[in-house]
Amino acid sequence: MxxxxxxxxxxxxxxxxxxxxxxxxxxxxxxxxxxxxxxxxxxxxxxxxxxxxxxxxxxxxxxxxxxxxxxxxxxxxxxxxxxxxxxxxxxxxxxxxxxxxxxxxxxxxxxxxxxxxxxxxxxxxxxxxxxxxxxxxxxxxxxxxxxxxxxxxxxxxxxxxxxxxxxxxxxxxxxxxxxxxxxxxxxxxxxxxxxxxxxxxxxxxxxxxxxxxxxxxLPKTEPKKAKPVRFGVSYVGRRADGAWLLERRPARGLLGGMLGWPGAEWGDVAREAPPVAAAWREVGGEARHTFTHFHLRLDVRVADLPMEAVPAVGDFVPREAFRPSDLPTVMRKVFDLAHDTFDNI
DNA sequence: AAGGCGTGGCC
DNA sequence: TGGCCAAGCCT
Incomplete structure (x- = not known):
């Protein structure tokens, strides 16, 4: 040996x-x-x-x-x-x-x-x-x-x-x-x-x-379980001053502690849960992402928000403080889909 | 002690 | 395209 x-x-x-x-x-x-x-x-x-x-x-x-x-x-x-x-x-x-x-x-x-x-x-x-x-x-x-x-x-x-x-x-x-x-x-x-x-x-x-x-x-492995598909909706809101509405996720669990776009919990069906009342509009396509144990498909909604908007969840991140590279990949995919629908980014 | 937990590259 | 896989850890 x-x-x-x-x-x-x-x-x-x-x-x-x-x-x-x-x-x-x-x-x-x-x-x-x-x-x-x-x-x-x-x-x-x-x-x-x-x-x-x-x-x-x-x-x-x-x-x-x-x-x-x-x-x-x-x-x-x-x-x-x-x-x-x-x-x-x-x-x-x-x-x-x-x-x-x-x-x-x-x-x-x-x-x-x-x-x-x-x-x-x-x-x-x-x-x-x-x-x-x-x-x-x-x-x-x-x-x-x-x-x-x-x-x-x-x-x-x-x-x-x-x-x-x-x-x-x-x-x-x-x-x-x-x-x-x-x-x-x-x-x-x-x-x-x-x-x-x-x-x-x-x-x-x-x-x-x-x-x-x-x-x-070799090595032989046990057969893997199939991944289920989950669905959700993500809301990309931009205020008139260019600030983005983002949410810091809870410190435990999936994407714990990371920034993300607001939205209801993902599940067997997509649930609407806008963080603030606004004229949310759909974007073409969906964000697809695969995690360790499930596939995810996210519908993306975008809106221009007024200065006086008071969201129920999330916080506005000033335009100059927002870096897409701070987002986990799934949330960056959502941003990439939403990005083109805004003027003057 | 199984199952939760990301992502990108490869074929 | 979609499934597989990579210098694992935590609960």
Whole structure:
């Protein structure tokens, strides 16, 4: 097993991707725990391509955990907009404030895991990458690589325990941070979910899945449930001075803490619920969006509102303070549909 | 302990 | 086009 780790590290020394949060392989210096933590949270269920620009933006605005801890909630939520899984941003702030209070990130896995937004994977990754601890780092990539290496046919998520045991067998004492990133790089670039490039894999000779000709069919997964379709109506109102009527969503649940356009709760049928009486008009088309567990179709209504309008819900955001990039993607789609129907934006 | 929780790219 | 999938966590 030691030989396999060594082979992979040799591959990593030659093929490691250069990433903004990563130290070059073999480089003696440790990366900044703040940057490791921030990148790992952003990378939860999210691709490197999607994360990179957000990481650059966050570290420019907030170079240290103390700076992030001092930021306003709304500003951080606005900068996270578009990246998804917004509970991560809420937990990010809680975690930053706890760490800033303590003075530093804890250095061991167990203590890291007590922090908000840091679970079994992220705690192990931070301990290994930032603090050189020999922790077993298991994410979706590692599960896929292990399922193929050892031809594990138990379907996920049930097979997770077995795959973790396999991962533990291979984890070395030396260079645990590089090793963890190497397995994940292997999964992201060679041992991919579809069309794995077995011919160039450093573990080709060890792979039982390849030997059995079933590598590309692993890991097996339980069948997914079909997503239901939900319907709703969104109201995009602009006051005569150019201010937009927006609503801060409750801090929990779907899109929690994010800005959005007013409207009734989404359901099996679209319910009208204008935030203020006005000459609401329809726009052509509907905003379509798919969340983790349902499809959504939103009708969009627009209206020009008088200065004396007093909405039942939401608040007017001044024209110069409104940035569409502060909106979660579904709400930005609504805005894009409404946008063309207004004059002089 | 299943299910809630985003989004964009790929085929 | 639509379903699948990605460096998971929380309740």
């Amino acid at each position: 030691r030989e396999r780790a060594a082979d992979l590290l040799e591959w990593y020394d030659r093929h490691a991707r250069q990433l903004p949060w990563r130290m070059p392989p073999g480089c003696g210096a440790r990366p900044d725990p703040y940057r490791v933590w921030l990148s790992e949270v952003m990378l939860q269920q999210t691709t490197v391509a999607a994360v990179t620009s957000y990481f650059e933006r966050f570290t420019t605005l907030w170079p240290t955990v103390e700076a992030l801890a001092a930021a306003r909630d709304e500003e951080v939520m606005g900068e996270w907009a578009g990246l998804g899984y917004y509970a991560r941003a809420r937990n990010l702030l809680k975690c930053a404030r706890t760490v800033a209070e303590k003075g530093a990130f804890p250095r061991n896995r167990a203590e890291l895991e007590t922090l908000p937004g840091i679970g079994p994977y992220t705690s192990a990754a931070i301990a290994a990458i930032a603090f050189d601890a020999s922790e077993v780092v298991v994410d979706g990539n590692v599960e896929r690589v292990m399922a193929r290496m050892f031809a594990v046919e138990d379907p996920l998520p049930g097979g997770k325990r077995v795959l973790r045991e396999k991962a533990a067998l291979l984890t070395p004492e030396a260079r645990p941070g590089d090793y963890a990133q190497a397995v994940m790089d292997l999964g992201a670039t060679v041992c991919t979910p579809k069309n794995p490039a077995c011919g160039i894999c450093p573990w080709m000779g060890y792979c039982q899945g390849r030997k059995a000709g079933i590598a590309a069919d």
